[in-house]
Amino acid sequence: MKGTVYKSTGSWYQVKAENGDFYNCRIKGKFRIKGIKSTNPVAVGDEVEIDLDDDSEETQGVIKKISDRDNYIIRKSVNLSKQTHIIAANIDQVFLMVTFNNPPTFTTFIDRFLITAEAYHVQAVLLFNKIDTYDEEEILEIKFLAKLYRDIGYECLGISAKTGKNVDKVKEMMLGKTSMFSGHSGTGKSTLINALEPSLNLKTLEISGQHKQGQHTTTFAEMFDLSFDARIIDTPGIKGFGVVDIEKEELGNYFPEFFELKQDCKFHNCLHLNEPHCAVKDALDDGEISWSRYKSYLQIIEGEDDPYRVDQYKK
Numbered sequence: 001m002k003g004t005v006y007k008s009t010g011s012w013y014q015v016k017a018e019n020g021d022f023y024n025c026r027i028k029g030k031f032r033i034k035g036i037k038s039t040n041p042v043a044v045g046d047e048v049e050i051d052l053d054d055d056s057e058e059t060q061g062v063i064k065k066i067s068d069r070d071n072y073i074i075r076k077s078v079n080l081s082k083q084t085h086i087i088a089a090n091i092d093q094v095f096l097m098v099t100f101n102n103p104p105t106f107t108t109f110i111d112r113f114l115i116t117a118e119a120y121h122v123q124a125v126l127l128f129n130k131i132d133t134y135d136e137e138e139i140l141e142i143k144f145l146a147k148l149y150r151d152i153g154y155e156c157l158g159i160s161a162k163t164g165k166n167v168d169k170v171k172e173m174m175l176g177k178t179s180m181f182s183g184h185s186g187t188g189k190s191t192l193i194n195a196l197e198p199s200l201n202l203k204t205l206e207i208s209g210q211h212k213q214g215q216h217t218t219t220f221a222e223m224f225d226l227s228f229d230a231r232i233i234d235t236p237g238i239k240g241f242g243v244v245d246i247e248k249e250e251l252g253n254y255f256p257e258f259f260e261l262k263q264d265c266k267f268h269n270c271l272h273l274n275e276p277h278c279a280v281k282d283a284l285d286d287g288e289i290s291w292s293r294y295k296s297y298l299q300i301i302e303g304e305d306d307p308y309r310v311d312q313y314k315k
């Protein structure tokens with residue numbers, strides 16, 4: 001029988017089978033995924049093949065096969081170097097909650113987030129939350145930012161999780177998909193999820209504001225079905241959505257607007273720094289590429305505080 005992994009505790013996996021029932025499953029045999037050394041062979045979101053065992057009191061299952069992943073997000077294992085822990089797989093989209101000043105979300109943060117999403121092949125959507133609190137000037141700034149990112153190809157939406165403004169549009173975007181929510185603490189993730197599904201009580205809600213994090217507790221992601229044909233993956237204790245190592249030479253590929261111009265640079269391996277006849281720098285001078293994006297690019301390539309090379313736990 002086919003199924004999807006909704007929860008993992010390390011040795012047991014909760015699988016929702018195609019008949020809609022949930023089964024506790026174990027793994028049989030060895031699962032290796034090409035190119036990655038992982039501490040967990042099966043992750044939340046994985047599509048699996050299971051065999052049911054009716055002999056025991058409670059019907060249990062055995063995971064026999066795991067399907068190729070569309071994408072997955074990882075973090076480095078806490079204990080074992082060079083090992084990775086797959087947090088979740090087959091994610092359709094990730095929403096980044098952005099607030100202008102309460103708390104501030106800087107463009108460098110947005111850009112780092114988008115680069116990570118590009119590297120993981122996960123579609124990213126920017127939600128500008130708390131639009132009920134902004135004055136005219138701030139609304140203009142939000143609109144400016146939304147246009148900047150829309151022009152690059154990212155969907156942007158102004159919402160208020162509190163008043164419910166455009167929450168129906170978020171719902172629409174989620175239909176038939178598996179989504180994740182990310183953003184600085186206090187940007188309104190919990191409030192939005194509450195507005196989307198009032199009965200859902202996520203672990204992130206229990207953890208926020210307390211000091212349960214920081215110990216070496218292993219955190220496991222969990223998937224939830226919502227009432228309107230949508231699924232969300234909750235990743236308690238993991239800020240942002242994992243780690244990714246990016247080489248200098250490939251960084252520009254994760255800026256879609258840089259990538260598009262790359263073939264016009266004189267050197268095929270142009271880093272868009274001081275090389276002559278660089279199409280990216282020309283576009284920057286012409287105002288076709290935003291300075292804030294280029295600044296983020298420089299910061300990362302120069303290796304200034306490199307937060308996405310280390311584990312990002314909530315402190």
Ligand SMILES: Nc1nc2c(ncn2[C@@H]2O[C@H](COP(=O)(O)OP(=O)(O)OP(=O)(O)O)[C@@H](O)[C@H]2O)c(=O)[nH]1
Pocket residue numbers: 129130131132133159160161162163183184185186187188189190191192204205208209
């Ligand atoms: N005015 C206004 N306040 C909001 C809105 N969304 C959230 N808030 C408030 O912002 C504060 C933080 O919201 P949370 O939903 O707890 O934020 P969070 O992102 O889940 O934070 P963490 O759990 O720490 O990651 C709360 O006081 C919310 O009531 C909004 O759209 N408008």
Ligand SMILES: [Zn+2]
Pocket residue numbers: 262265266270271272273275277278279280281
């Ligand atoms: Zn160049």
